[in-house]
Amino acid sequence: MSAKPSTTIPPGPAPSMPRPxxxxxxxxxxxxxxxxxxxxxxxxxxxxxxxxxxxxxxxxxxxxxxxxxxxxxxxxxxxxxxxxxxxxxxxxxxxxxxxxxxxxxxxxxxxxxxxxxxxxxxxxxxxxxxxxxxxxxxxxxxxxxxxxxxxxxxxxxxxxxxxxxxxxxxxxxxxxxxxxxxxxxxxxxxxxxxxxxxxxxxxxxxxxxxxxxxxxxxxxxxxxxxxxxxxxxxxxxxxxxxxxxxxxxxxMPRLADGPSGRRAVNIEEAAYEEIGRIDPDGQGHAHYALEPGLATRLSARVVRVAGAPDSHHSYFVGGEGGQWALIDPAPHGVARSEAPGQVKWLLWTAARPQPSAESLDALRSAWPDATVLSPEPGDTLRLAGATLHVRQAGSADQGAPARQFLLAEERTLFTGCGAAAPAVHATGEAAWIAPASGFIFRTPR
Structure with a gap:
């Protein structure tokens, strides 16, 4: 992975008194x-x-x-x-x-x-x-x-x-x-x-x-x-x-930082909904561009590490106990310093994760205590304060990833690479979509 432009962004400071x-x-x-x-x-x-x-x-x-x-x-x-x-x-x-x-x-x-x-x-x-x-x-x-x-x-x-x-x-x-x-x-x-x-x-x-x-x-x-x-x-x-x-x-535009400095992000831009979720008071810790390696704390339970343009995001999902799952590790690993806590599980949205030998070596080196899991749709994975429901993403003949993960406490669905947008929120369980690339967004109301 390329050099990181930022470490994990902590939650913003407590909002000041609202401006009139x-x-x-x-x-x-x-x-x-x-x-x-x-x-x-x-x-x-x-x-x-x-x-x-x-x-x-x-x-x-x-x-x-x-x-x-x-x-x-x-x-x-x-x-x-x-x-x-x-x-x-x-x-x-x-x-x-x-x-x-x-x-x-x-x-x-x-x-x-x-x-x-x-x-x-x-x-x-x-x-x-x-x-x-x-x-x-x-x-x-x-x-x-x-x-x-x-x-x-x-x-x-x-x-x-x-x-x-x-x-x-x-x-x-x-x-x-x-x-x-x-x-x-x-x-x-x-x-x-x-x-x-x-x-x-x-x-x-x-x-x-x-x-x-x-x-x-x-x-x-x-x-x-x-x-x-x-x-x-x-x-x-x-x-x-x-x-x-x-x-x-x-x-109502929202302020965010990026390669061109701080600017107003308008309602039709892809980053708008995410900015509203993680920085509603305009404290300045949201971004309008996802540079490779940029780590963003999306909530107390979710940290995203942005992938390269031809790759995908990796998501740390965890809870109160300090143990985390890592969904879709990057092909060449994710730096240990980016983890918000101990990584217990390595998960993939693909049906049969087959990382290269080089990638496996990098993952084992970074997360020696983590277990590689291939849960089936319908399974439930529990970390302290975080519950992941495994959902079927599509039939095999559609070429879609075999599974998606629903974080029940936040109603956030991690869709994986290639997931079709119309299918991911058909059940109404998810309020937010965390895609393989791009910004998180709300499901249609």
Whole structure:
């Protein structure tokens, strides 16, 4: 086996006090350009101790407790309908109101309708008057409310479509539970960054903005959203898609380490479920890549040693008594230093383990007190605090391994090389699958 990049990773430290999660709203503005749909990005001002300093972002910010007062000026959507759309008990309209307010404060774009239900064209106002109105609105929700009342305007919530829901990963200095909305850029208005929170704006095709060659500093959520938006050829098509969504899933990335350093792992990535199991609080002891020889403590009873790309994982399974079974030892053995305790049994998922003479010598040298077992399906193996049920993996003519091992205490099934995914959890006994290669994952619910 190649040199080991890590020794067995112990359980993480006790989680610290949970960081407060602030609710937020963001408004993604779209328009159709000469070469396709474009999206508005604002560059945040450079600030010390700000994880998003200098990043290109969509207009948005924290939902203020006073945003509920803006309900009085909202049209096209009431709180009951907004709450149902967002899947909250009440206060859903707060998010819509905050998205509109933040867009006006940061970008100078206001979604408001006049008495004839036409979107207001702010460019028709004298620049000095518009600047005074915007400055007043930035002082607080009540000022925006008074401004709309004085002008006879209503906030046009019906122009917004709910698009996505993101939660900052555990372990980050600041965490936000953010609802993203989309809307088409209203006519008769220009984008004007406020000069304090935002200092520059740009209209770009989503794919262009997400391209690393463009050189924009993008948060994970911004990049992922741009990649989603890049699928649409027009603003109208994107709006139609958003309005047709019946269920919007919460996206909460998780932090993990790997060859490229620490990064956010998104929900569709193979490592995501494992990271959530072994490091739910974002302490930093999970990985998004399995380098050969990497030892990972998956639980108090399971340690995995990652195999080479053309090989398979080995799993130590044990219990309270300090005795362990080693399932599918690597062809050239597993280093003794990687064992969490005394190895009592050597087990294979293959029907008749036939390791080479060289491999047998390595195994006998590493585990002189271990017994090689070939249990039959239906047998039960017991270590103190750990129970392994032997299960049939498939018929011989399917070419599947003859056995799999179910760790009863954790409902984790060790499938062995070549096991077919649809067959391993047919009985419903297993909650987790520990495959021959790759990350552990939950069985379908």
């Amino acid at each position: 999660i602030r609710v937020a709203a963001s408004l993604i503005l779209l328009r159709d350009g000469a070469h396709g749909m474009e999206v508005l990005l604002l560059r945040r001002a450079e600030k010390a101790d700000d994880q998003n300093s200098g990043a290109s972002v969509f207009p948005g910010g924290v939902v203020d407790t006073h945003d509920r007062r803006l309900h009085l000026m909202c049209k096209g959507l009431d709180d009951a309908a907004a709450s149902a759309r967002l899947g909250v008990a009440d206060g859903g309209l707060d998010y819509y109101a905050a998205a509109v307010r933040e867009c006006f404060e940061e970008a100078g774009v206001l979604f408001a309708s006049d008495a004839e239900d036409r979107l207001v064209e702010l460019d028709r106002l004298p620049p000095s008057r518009l600047e005074a109105m915007r400055h007043a609105a930035e002082q607080g929700t009540d000022a925006l409310l008074a401004m709309c009342e004085a002008q006879g305007w209503r906030l046009a919530m019906d122009r917004l479509a709910y698009f996505s829901h993101w939660l900052t990963p555990p372990g980050m200095p600041r965490r936000f539970d953010t609802r993203f909305f989309i809307a088409q850029m209203p006519a008769g208005q220009d984008v004007k960054p406020d000069g304090r929170e935002t200092v520059e704006h740009m209209w770009l095709k989503p794919a262009e903005a997400a391209d690393p060659r463009r050189g924009l500093k993008l948060m994970n959520v911004t990049r992922r959203t741009l990649e989603q938006l890049a699928r649409f050829g027009s603003a109208a098509a994107c709006m139609a898609h958003a309005r047709s969504q019946t269920r919007i899933v919460l996206n």
